[in-house]
Amino acid sequence: MQRSAIAGVQAVAARSGRTFARHTHDQFGIGVLRQGAQASHSGRGPVQAGPGYVITVNPGEVHDGAPIGGGVRAWQMLYLDPEVVADAAADIWACWPGGGSRQFEFEHPAQDRPALARDLLALYAHATGGAPALACGELLLRVLAQAGGPRGAAPPLAPRHAVPGAIRHARGLIDDDPAAVLTLADLAGACGLSRFQVLRAFARATGLTPHAYQTQRRLQLARQLIRQGASLADAAAQGGFSDQSHMTRLFVRAYGVSPGRYALAAGRA
Incomplete structure (x- = not known):
């Protein structure tokens, strides 16, 4: 277990040939299998995962895990407190009908999604490397938006007519004091948009994320x-x-x- 700079998020790196008995977690778990292969029975059915696969588990979900072929496998996982996920999900799906009241879940226990894996490994590196809160917040929202949601609902875009003026406010906060410690919540408050809407609209308007x-x-x-x-x-x-x-x-x-x-x-x- 490595020290994490993100409150409510634990970072775990492991390399093991152990077969894990059926068990549960009280947190959301999402990670990347870095080496080897694994078979498991999850609450969403039996699955197999190979190198580079994104693996997930929902709170209370009964699952196990065993290496395929009797070898070892290595993985990096982030375990997120339900409150952290609920807060992010309510923000991401703020404009989706009923989005705030629907329960977030990871839909797929294992999937080969290179882009999501890259973002997830970057988030892991940010969390364990003490990256700025703005960078961590951006990646956390991006990972959760890609990996799950309320019944697979797609994150809505902000209304286009509301974007230019709002993003000018956010950009102005950065331009006025580039050295200031800012979070996505600070920018969202200045814009009148959700954090996830700021992230998407800022990138669309400037070609860069707020942290970049x-x-x-x-x-x-x-x-x-x-x-x-x-x-x-x-x-x-x-x-x-x-x-x-x-x-x-x-x-x-x-x-x-x-x-x-x-x-x-x-x-x-």
Whole structure:
């Protein structure tokens, strides 16, 4: 079990050849089988999962698990408290008729969905790596929207006429202070939309998620500070990065040059 930065979410990584007897959890579980294969009997029928498969379990669902072929299998799982899932589901399906009152569930116990697996592994890395709340919140909503819902209901889009002005407010919050610690709830409050609607509408309007947009604005601020003569440590701190190495990694990824070399080229080092 690894430390998780997301309240109400536990992160577990395992590698085992053990056969698990039938049991239940009081949380939602969703993960990715990283190695090997597994057969299990779940409340949704017998299933088999191979490498890269997304595996899920609902609270109270009786299930077991055994490696196929007598080998070992490895997996990474996130266990989410029901309150966390209920809060996210009510937000995602806020505009769906009866969505807020319908019970969320994972429909498929095992499925081969590479895009969902990538988002889920990214969420796991964010949770265990202490990523910003904005990034964790985005991925959590995306994962749950893809993986389940109230009787398979599709998440509704925000009314298009409400989007441009609302997203300007959200973008303005980031532009006014790129280093500020913001959550999707902060942006949703400024927009008058749900968190999930903000996530989808922001990406549609700007081509970036709110966290990706904030990261770009922070990098632009850091470059400006470096050009003005700030030290790299000060540029990282004032730019909203957790530390100088964090800024450096993102700086190189975005611009192909380190902040130190950028400072030299700007005549500031």
